[in-house]
Every structure is written in C-alpha cells, then in structure tokens.
Amino acid sequence: MFTAKDYAMPQSVEEAYEILTARKTNYIVAGCAWLRMGSRRINTAVDLSEVGLDFINDTGDAIEMGAMTSYRSVETSSLLQENFSGILSRAVASIIGIQFRNVVTVGGSVYSRFGFSDFLTPLMVLDTSVHMYKDGVLPLEEFMKMPYTKDILVKVSVKKAPVIASYQMFRNAEADFPIVNLALSKTDGRFKVAVGARPGRAVLAPETAGYLTRALEDFRNQKDPKALDENAAQAGKILGDEVGFGSNMRAAAWYREKIAKVLLKRAIREVEGC
C-alpha cells in the first residue's frame, strides 16, 4: 500500500497543480488500483474528483474524455461505441471486472503509460492528443515517448475521422492482463498499426502500416482473398522485424511475436470486412 500524510480535494486544475508542485512527493491519486499495489510514499495525495473531469463530450470534430472518466463510462458510452468502430469501448471491456472499471480512470492509465494497457494501444492508431495542464496539447505518440513529468493530464481528445478500426488482444484467461495486444486503423485507405503489452509501452509500427497501405490497395483492385492472406503474412514478417518484443513471467518474446502476427491477420480481416 502507498502511504500519504495529507489528502487534498482541489476544486480546479489550477489549484490541483499548485498543490501537486508544492512538494516533490505530492502526487495525483486517480483510480488507485495500481497505486495501492506499490509502496509509494506520498506527502499530499491530490484527488481530482471534484475538479469536474468526469465527462465524455462530443465537440463536433473530436470526442473528449476527461481525466477522471472511468473505464466503465468508456465501455458504456454510446458516443464511443458508435465512433472509431467502437474499439475504445471494446478494448476496456475485458479489464478485470465492472467494479474495477468503475474505479480506474482514463487519466490514471494514459498518464501512467502502462505497458499492459488495453486502452492505449487503440488510442495510438486514432488521431489522439493528450491535454496537459502545463505542457499543453501533445500528440499521444509523442507523449508515449516522454518521461514522467510533474503535470496534470486534463483530458484525452480523439479526432473524428472516417476510420475503420480493429482491436485485438490475447489473454490467458478472461479479465487477466493481455499477453500482447494490437490495434489497426484505416483512414482514407491509409493504415496505422500499434502493438502493446510487448510487454513494454505500446508503439506504432509505421513500416508495417506503410506496407499494408500499398499492398491492400492492390488487393482491393483484384479482390483475391488469397492475396489478402499473403499480404497479412508479409505484413506480419515486417511487424516482427520492426517491433521489439520482450519476455516476462507471462510470456516469452518469441511467443508474443507469433501471437502478434495472428492478431494482425485478424485485424486486417476485420478492417477489410472479410
């Protein structure tokens, strides 16, 4: 368990930031599901519950999720079920249980950039930006590479687009951590591929995506299902060379790589509608 000497419930992000930066060991507490498993020593725990960051809004050209929005809200939101092929809602639906998802938050997971995240991988293949209080608006791809800084994630914004997307994951047991996961999106014929739970942080695979964009245009012109499988196999090879996989107690690197190739094939079939 973490320890805290004081607990603050600020009423605005400005106030929260002031408290957060007042001392080195002041820390934002979100869903606490991961935090409680460690032994972090916090001076003042800063709770954003009363700041008004629990929302999923349609701004017209984007869908925004506040930092304190729960995974259960993401799962059941009709806005998110109807946009982005519903992959954000589906991706979080396999995480532990409903009681857990009512507690954990969008901000907690995106800020923490957990390697095992089911949520970050699909966000990576969409046009996602992260709104930080101090650092401003950052593309998620850039944010994923940044070290942790003392800042507050205010909201996550996903731009609307005519996108078809697929989220694939592999777990040993339902509701367990994913062993590896993969997301694929196609916007105006252009693909994006992301792989997560490698077990490191999710990364984009631009070479694989580039190959798919070129090859599948040819495929569509011919409409030959065999060619799709051949393309998927070739894309899998590129993915294996491009994305680094690692080993941990859940799976070995070679196993993750093999599974990722199967997930890629399934995702291609789903996105191509065959």
Next chain:
Amino acid sequence: MLIHIVINGEKRKIHCGPDDMLMEVLRDAGYKSVKCGCDTTNCGLCTVWLDDKPVLSCSVPAMRCNNRNVTTLEGVQEEAALIGSLLVDEGADQCGFCSPGLIMNIIAMKRELKDPTEEEILHYLAGNLCRCTGYMSQLRAVKKYMGVEE
C-alpha cells in the same frame, strides 16, 4: 480527518487517515461483510456501491467518499437473503467467502440490465472470483434471480 458518509441510508461521521481505503474504514465501522480477498485489486470480494455503482472498496480512498452514499451487503438484506437461498438451492455455497461481493454485484446487475443473456451475465460478473464452489452452480442461481432461466 473527518468524513461524512451515508452508509446504508444512515448518516455517519467517520475518522479516517489520508491513505485509508474505503474497505478498511467500512470494516472498522462495523460493516464486516466487506472483506479483502486478494490484495491485488481483482477478486471482487470487497464490492460495495458508491452512489449506487459497484466499486472495489479496496481501491477507493475513504476521503473520496466524503458526502457520498455507500451501500454494503448489510443495507440490502432482503435481496441478499433471496439470492443466498437461490445459491443454496443450487449448491453454490461451498464456503461462501466470496458471496458478499458476488451478491452486491448481482443486485447491481439486476438494477442495470434487463433480461440479460448468459454472455452479458458472465461479462457483468467476471470480476467476482470464486475459488471453491465453481461458476456453473452460481450461474444457475443468478439466472433464476434475474428471471432468465431456460
């Protein structure tokens, strides 16, 4: 630190520490149905409702519950007794340790879903682990309670 919580409809003033979780605070206040079964935030035994939503009380800071409504198994005795007897009828109560959290989530499901399919039931209850009775007998009892048995 002093917090004001409505527990099972009763206004309570409770002293808690800045790093106390709701689960511990509820137990200390006498609500012994709430237990910690796994210590890894995934077994569902500590399930209570926070403003009518089922949550894992082991990972909700007690301070966050100031001026909010908490419901534990002690507050839904009538429905709990009904589900308990349905579980017994199906032989789904070998040790009964996981029952409080399971029952809290079953009642939450009843309030949220109408005529759920088996798949929807399993999805809703996936976060309630049982390590001795088994899920098939529980599922039979749950289906009876939900009024969706074949």
